[in-house]
Amino acid sequence: MANIGQRNRLQYIILGLLNQRPQTGYDLAKAFENEIGEFWQAQHSQIYPLLRRMEDAGEITHEDTVAGEKLAKKQYTLTPSGHDKLVDWVSEPSPELTPSKDEFILKLYFIKTDKDPRIQPMLREQLRLHQTQLNHLEGRLKTVFPTDAAKQQAYGHYLILDHAIERERDYVAWLSRYLTD
Amino acid sequence: MANIGQRNRLQYIILGLLNQRPQTGYDLAKAFENEIGEFWQAQHSQIYPLLRRMEDAGEITHEDTVAGEKLAKKQYTLTPSGHDKLVDWVSEPSPELTPSKDEFILKLYFIKTDKDPRIQPMLREQLRLHQTQLNHLEGRLKTVFPTDAAKQQAYGHYLILDHAIERERDYVAWLSRYLTD
DNA sequence: CTTAAACATGTAATTAATTACATGTTACAA
């Protein structure tokens, strides 16, 4: 029984990535360090067993290839059933509002008065972090989507990068508002 | 050995909540449905065993009380050691930028062109969700912090509610920008 | 030629978190 949990969203990300092009588990793991790392994270130790289960479930298949002399690779591809599953998932509503689980925010919750001397250093630290992240994302936008044509070809990717930038910009603005420098 | 994992942030939330006032496990579970539900979630099945471990670790203690005729309650309180641990946690830097794990955003990533007919309904659905959440949070701000004095007494709580409202407002603004109504 | 980084694939152990199972009390409304 290759039954995969209902709320396991990693499987859909893998379906989506394989729909873009056939890839190895290693390639998928790298994608989580790069382009989708801002939105989801997964280690190879979670990816390889899941690929196995998804193949058992008939959603993907692999082809064995060899690089160089004898380095074994598995190129995974979507099956029609896997493609259907991806389309269904994207089309279905997403009614969950996930809590953000931001540790800094949690800490703030336990500070009682605006006179607490820890507030300002905390705000400054977070401002630095989010400013750095904002700069990073703005750089990414410029390199990944230098032209309007590039935006057209991966419109969803462009949208979520734009969203992430906006989110960081607003976070920075909010932090700045409470900084008394 | 009551050794609790390094990254388990729930324990700190419990320390923080008990620092506000002594509470039962049931009270804590309710807090995750109400005031901190926007930022963290935990079920009673996770809370009760953790309270036990934290008591074994000497961070909290409990007093048995009885409500009515024979309904047993455990009122938990911080020990000095637990209080120290809470203060240390709040004071220590929070250098992690947690990815948001927003399912809608994930789905967008796999949409290729701006002509895809699924985009507009998806944006509309999310707009409705975040608008509802925004209204809810704005209501909460008015009832929980009706006066400036109220804000002073739980300043951190006020800050994070303000932050959450701001976040929803910006999310709604971003969604609206891409809606072609 | 040697070595280090990147490529490539897996398993094992542990922790975090959710869902389901399980039981009993109290307050309040119909």
Add this chain to the structure above:
DNA sequence: TTGTAACATGTAATTAATTACATGTTTAAG
């Protein structure tokens, strides 16, 4: 008085996710 929602506390089973263990190949720089 009868039923139901809220109060109250726990355990069991399962899944998701991280960290550590484990092994071997290829490429490119020094």
